[in-house]
Amino acid sequence: xxxxIQIYSNDIGISFQWKESSSNLTQIIFRDTGxxxxxxxxxxFLGKINNAKNxxxxxxxxxxxxxxxxxLETPSHRVSLAVSSEELNLIEDLLExxxxxxxxxxxxxxxxxx
Numbered sequence: 001x002x003x004x005i006q007i008y009s010n011d012i013g014i015s016f017q018w019k020e021s022s023s024n025l026t027q028i029i030f031r032d033t034g035x036x037x038x039x040x041x042x043x044x045f046l047g048k049i050n051n052a053k054n055x056x057x058x059x060x061x062x063x064x065x066x067x068x069x070x071x072l073e074t075p076s077h078r079v080s081l082a083v084s085s086e087e088l089n090l091i092e093d094l095l096e097x098x099x100x101x102x103x104x105x106x107x108x109x110x111x112x113x114x
Contacts, residue, residue, distance in 0.1 A: 008097035012090035015098040026098060030091055033081065041075040042099050048073045049092045056085065 004016040004027075013030030025036040037045065052072045068082040072091070083091065 007101045008094065010090055010094050010097065012087060013094050015094060015101075026102065028094065028098060030094060031081075031087070035074065035076070037075060039099065039102055042095050042102075044075050046092065046095050046099070048075070049088060049095070052083075052088060056088075 003019055005019055007015040007017065007026060009015070013028065015026055015028045017026055023036075024038060026039075026042065028035045028037055028042070035041075035045075049072065052070050056070050066084050066086065068084050068087070070083050070085065070088055072081045072083050072088060074081060
């Protein structure tokens with residue numbers, strides 16, 4: 001793991017960037033799935049999570065936390081994921097935490113250059 005710079009992690013996954021990469025992509029891995037995303041794609045993904053939450057009709061169901069009945073669209077137009085309410089919240093936290101850390105890093109780099 002010394003080849004990566006960890007950005008954020010939680011119970012469902014991890015986000016990181018490769019040290020030797022010249023791209024601006026962030027690797028986000030949760031469950032058995034990995035995405036290489038730009039900051040704008042992370043924001044887009046968060047919007048899709050919000051849409052999935054609004055369409056979730058199972059909020060009163062006792063099985064809601066474990067049942068993977070929510071269809072989550074991804075920034076890749078050809079990929080959707082079946083997730084539970086609990087997973088949806090953890091994925092949202094992973095993406096929000098990643099975006100926060102990326103923005104904080106950019107802000108601190110600007111301040112340190114002045």
